[in-house]
């Protein structure tokens with residue numbers, strides 16, 4: 209009997225899964241299988257925010273799972289670093305050698321070993337579930353996981369006392385929605401569904417974004433401000449709210465700390481000043497203030513796109529205070545949402561990472577944003593935080609060679625022949641190419657996990673639907689086996705994945721309900737700050753106070769105001785927001801999605817293109833002192849004058865001439881949170897005369 213016929217005899221089964229990707233939507237997935245054959249993979253129709261729909265990327269999950277280039281056996285390097293030449297080895301051979309190499313380094317100083325991980329999966333189990341215990345026990349360096357949201361999250365927490373905001377579903381009832389630094393259609397699709405409902409009910413939608421994104425095109429209005437000027441816009445809005453008295457005085461008096469001081473500062477920002485800084489018209493600033501001051505309930509969907517600049521933290525602090533000025537928080541459909549992750553924090557198990565295993569040690573911290581510098585640093589350099597030279601890296605759930613800033617330096621660091629690098633991956637990414645060992649990791653449908661969301665207020669479970677392909681193993685298993693080989697005999701290293709899933713949340717979460725339904729909703733008030741109740745010590749939102757200076761507009765590191773000489777050489781500001789069909793660097797190698805995105809693109813305004821003799825479709829070189837990025841110009845209204853949009857984040861080896869947009873970005877940090885400044889970057893562009901468009905093969 210053939211296997212297909214055998215499968216047809218098997219009963220259908222349904223499994224609750226969760227989308228693992230770094231996306232605020234955290235969709236619930238329903239998988240229908242017969243035997244080991246996926247019949248259907250769909251958004252769970254019963255999960256309110258998912259609403260039965262997955263994005264284009266994840267609806268192709270089976271393509272990623274069964275991809276012919278998936279890494280299915282452990283691999284050991286045979287060529288030079290970075291060449292991506294490997295031979296298969298057994299798991300035992302790989303683990304024995306890795307354990308021996310790490311033990312030798314740890315005997316000198318475990319801090320010379322650095323874990324590098326981010327949000328390839330957002331799951332608690334396959335994220336840091338077993339890994340954090342292992343690193344604590346080893347005493348390895350700690351990693352400041354700052355590459356995405358730290359500036360904004362810090363600004364938000366300074367203001368509200370936690371990273372919390374409106375509930376996603378209430379946006380459907382808003383009358384005004386400011387979509388601020390967010391291309392929601394690409395990166396927050398399920399929010400867009402609620403925004404569309406509001407629009408149908410008569411709400412006005414305004415996009416605040418340097419780029420005329422897919423989302424901005426569908427809003428009633430688009431304000432194309434200069435990158436990194438959001439704080440100036442917020443101050444200009446406050447000025448107008450004050451002079452027209454569109455204020456909720458009662459709310460301000462009762463629930464805001466430092467309002468008199470903030471008021472004085474805002475009065476220094478008449479719309480003329482704000483408009484000049486932002487590159488907007490005075491009428492645009494005034495009109496936005498009128499809408500915000502007079503339409504209620506008014507909601508702001510802020511996203512991380514606007515905080516990847518020098519002053520990103522201050523900008524978030526100012527914008528987060530806007531709903532307090534107009535009393536928007538009084539209604540469920542008013543307020544602001546940047547992150548919802550603080551809502552689930554109290555439910556997480558504080559003992560999960562077993563901090564006691566550190567036994568009083570306080571290892572140094574490496575900032576993941578500065579991995580390019582850190583890998584090349586010598587003891588005494590500040591970036592090493594008082595610790596030793598980095599001798600070994602264990603990378604999981606991340607692709608730093610592609611996504612970290614100043615990637616030329618990152619690649620150079622990873623290319624150090626004396627660096628021992630282990631990468632847990634699904635594919636031979638740019639980072640995996642630099643590994644001494646690449647170990648095959650399971651994908652979401654092959655392992656257990658539990659998820660919380662940073663965009664909504666549900667918790668989700670992910671049950672394995674399929675056995676691992678090939679020799680793939682969950683991340684947890686790698687750390688368990690390494691722990692055993694290093695003689696770590698604490699019982700927590702023997703917890704299996706289901707146990708880890710159970711342990712992630714405290715007793716307040718009904719794990720059996722999670723398994724039965726696939727998700728549970730957090731029990732929270734609909735208008736959380738209707739009467740103050742912020743998570744600050746005073747319970748009031750904080751504009752300033754003891755130890756907290758007033759927020760202000762800080763110009764970009766790289767702009768004419770901060771560095772006129774640099775701006776003279778590199779007159780264009782570059783932002784590098786995500787391409788719609790990739791998720792950071794994930795999916796770049798998925799054939800059907802790559803076919804939609806086609807090539808690495810640089811959007812340019814016709815004026816800027818004409819001044820450089822560049823036509824739509826030309827091959828161009830984007831450059832600054834850090835590097836050269838080769839891509840294709842898309843000339844049109846998506847870019848505002850003076851700003852180019854380099855859509856990210858291609859794998860270097862799948863891009864043109866082995867480059868991606870992070871060749872150009874720098875490793876300087878934001879005002880708050882020590883986060884990256886991906887969108888604070890000056891460049892120049894020229895035609896790639898040497899290579900006519902379309903004639904260049906990919907540098908694989």
Ligand SMILES: Nc1nc2c(c(=O)[nH]1)N[C@H]1C(S)=C(S)[C@@H](COP(=O)(O)OP(=O)(O)OC[C@H]3O[C@@H](n4cnc5c(=O)[nH]c(N)nc54)[C@H](O)[C@@H]3O)O[C@H]1N2
Nearest residue numbers: 389390391394395419435436512513514785786790791792
């Ligand atoms: N399809 C897709 N979805 C994603 C991602 C992805 O790569 N692709 N990434 C995921 C991740 S990691 C995250 S953190 C989230 C959020 O990811 P975000 O990076 O916030 O993603 P976007 O929503 O694209 O928001 C970026 C928007 O901010 C704009 N922007 C850039 N600079 C400025 C500025 O100075 N001011 C203002 N006002 N706007 C600016 C950009 O033009 C862009 O439209 O999305 C997640 N979802």
Ligand SMILES: Nc1nc2c(c(=O)[nH]1)N[C@H]1C(S)=C(S)[C@@H](COP(=O)(O)OP(=O)(O)OC[C@H]3O[C@@H](n4cnc5c(=O)[nH]c(N)nc54)[C@H](O)[C@@H]3O)O[C@H]1N2
Nearest residue numbers: 326327328329356605606607611632633649784792793794
């Ligand atoms: N220029 C520029 N650079 C950026 C950004 C930008 O907007 N512009 N965005 C930044 C942002 S917001 C972020 S969050 C970072 C994201 O950076 P990363 O977190 O590194 O995200 P990805 O590039 O998606 O890489 C995740 C990797 O994890 C792997 N992975 C997924 N699941 C698993 C698993 O279960 N086990 C293992 N072992 N591996 C797994 C995937 O195959 C993938 O290669 O990039 C940043 N870089």
Ligand code: SF4
Nearest residue numbers: 227231234235263266
């Ligand atoms: S990437 Fe985002 S929108 Fe797409 S399925 Fe995952 S959580 Fe949903």
Ligand SMILES: [Mo]
Nearest residue numbers: 230355356357
């Ligand atoms: Mo991110």
